[in-house]
Amino acid sequence: MPSRMDQPLEQQLELLKAEHRRLDAEIEELRASGAADQLHLARLKKRKLLLKDQIQMVGSNTIPDIIA
Numbered sequence: 001m002p003s004r005m006d007q008p009l010e011q012q013l014e015l016l017k018a019e020h021r022r023l024d025a026e027i028e029e030l031r032a033s034g035a036a037d038q039l040h041l042a043r044l045k046k047r048k049l050l051l052k053d054q055i056q057m058v059g060s061n062t063i064p065d066i067i068a
Contacts, residue, residue: 009062016055023048 007015027044030036 009058013055013058013062016051016058020048020051020055023051 023044027041027048030041030044
């Protein structure tokens with residue numbers, strides 16, 4: 001299985017965004033169920049924040065540098 005680094009940046013970005021949306025939905029589903037394990041929720045939120053950072057980093061790499 002190829003790593004994320006072997007994929008084009010745009011594809012990496014879309015995969016990261018999809019995972020971020022999936023985690024967001026999972027967090028909301030756990031909250032709505034009322035049976036959420038707080039430790040599990042905290043881990044999901046931390047993973048979601050890490051993904052957000054990765055999305056920003058990959059996104060900034062897809063924008064070409066502008067030479068002033």
